[in-house]
Amino acid sequence: GAVVSQHPSRVICKSGTSVKIECRSLDFQATTMFWYRQFPKQSLMLMATSNEGSKATYEQGVEKDKFLINHASLTLSTLTVTSAHPEDSSFYICSANAGGTRELFGPGTRLTVL
């Protein structure tokens, strides 16, 4: 069945490095994927809408040069956190719509920046 996967599930990196997170749709094609960030004890905050073959649409307050999104195919979107800092440590979740009105969520990626 339709599933969204994310890789890696957990990453620890040093401050100043860049981290790439992959989001894949399995058994379906996704022209649109969404990237969320969730800080501890807070709700999901939409960061950006990833559009296949075109530029991502970023929510207000999200730096597009810091959070690079590439949606190169109908089954893959990537989020790159550039020059990560400790305040970027968070839980990053992607989602995609498999054709209904319900988003399918990936399992999330926990990023820790030391």
Added chain:
Amino acid sequence: EDKVVQSPLSLVVHEGDTVTLNCSYEVTNFRSLLWYKQEKKAPTFLFMLTSSGIEKKSGRLSSILDKKELFSILNITATQTGDSAVYLCAVVGNTNAGKSTFGDGTTLTVKP
């Protein structure tokens, strides 16, 4: 701007109690309202509501939507410790590629 407000923010009950979680919303061109349960990872889907007054039920959980009052409730009867989680409410409008707007969630703790 779409908005979702959940209440209470947190709730502590004992096993066997019944709880009601609330979700009020404002959304442009309403499409659906969704409830999710989140434990340690990504949210897991519970219900999707699109029509007023029709109760959705799954085991001890049920939910209903009031599109006139822009409100939904999630009921959990005979709570168990495994129900302890954050319950998220989200709304989807017909604009913006179907993105969801989430509430802050209700943290439910069920004590033995």
